Amino acid sequence: MPKDETVECNLAIIGCGLSGMAAALFAAGQGFSTVQTGVSGGMIFASGLLDLMGIHPIEKGSQWMDPWAAIDALSEDIPGHPYARLEKDTIKKALEKVVSFLRNNGLPYLKCGENNSEVMTPLGTSRHTYYVPQTMWEGVRAFKEKRPCLVVGLHGLIDFSAAQIAGALGGRWPGLRWQDVSLQR
Structure with missing residues (x-):
C-alpha cells in the first residue's frame, strides 16, 4: 500500500500478534470496518498454544490445572x-x-474438558495451557500417559535439542528417548 494512501475505517488496530488478530476478529464480528497494521515477524516464534490461566501467583510459579479456580484465586488477590x-x-x-x-x-484446536493440559516445551520443561492445536494433541496425550516416545532432533537446527528435552524430562518420563538425524538430499 502506498504511504500516501488513506484508508477510512471505524477502528484501526495496531499490532499483528494474536491479540491484534483477536481484536480485529471481534470488531469485524460487530460490524466495524477495521484496518490492522504492525509487524508480524514475531508470530513465527509463537507456540500456537492458547493459554487461559496456568500460573498464579507468578512470583511463586504455582501452576494450575483448573484455570477457572486460578481465575477465582486471582480475583481474590487482585480485584482490579x-x-x-x-x-x-x-x-x-x-x-x-x-x-x-x-x-x-483449517486450524482445529482441542482442550481437556474445562481443565488445562500439561505440555512439554522445547527446553525440556512443562507448562499448562488451555487450548492446543490438534496437530500437537498426540504429544499432549503421550506426555500425560508417559508412553514410550522418541524426540527427534535435526543436526544443525539451532535452539532445539532433543537430548536436552529427554534429559530434562527423563526423570518424569522413563520411556522418553532421543535421537538426532541428518536430512540428506
Whole structure:
C-alpha cells in the first residue's frame, strides 16, 4: 500500500500478534470496518498454544490445572485484574469464538474438558495451557500417559535439542528417548 494512501475505517488496530488478530476478529464480528497494521515477524516464534490461566501467583510459579479456580484465586488477590472484571461465561464465549474462527480456517484446536493440559516445551520443561492445536494433541496425550516416545532432533537446527528435552524430562518420563538425524538430499 502506498504511504500516501488513506484508508477510512471505524477502528484501526495496531499490532499483528494474536491479540491484534483477536481484536480485529471481534470488531469485524460487530460490524466495524477495521484496518490492522504492525509487524508480524514475531508470530513465527509463537507456540500456537492458547493459554487461559496456568500460573498464579507468578512470583511463586504455582501452576494450575483448573484455570477457572486460578481465575477465582486471582480475583481474590487482585480485584482490579481484567479477569476479575469479566464473567467466566464471557471469557468462555470469547475463547470459543477465537477457536471457532481458527477451526473454520483449517486450524482445529482441542482442550481437556474445562481443565488445562500439561505440555512439554522445547527446553525440556512443562507448562499448562488451555487450548492446543490438534496437530500437537498426540504429544499432549503421550506426555500425560508417559508412553514410550522418541524426540527427534535435526543436526544443525539451532535452539532445539532433543537430548536436552529427554534429559530434562527423563526423570518424569522413563520411556522418553532421543535421537538426532541428518536430512540428506
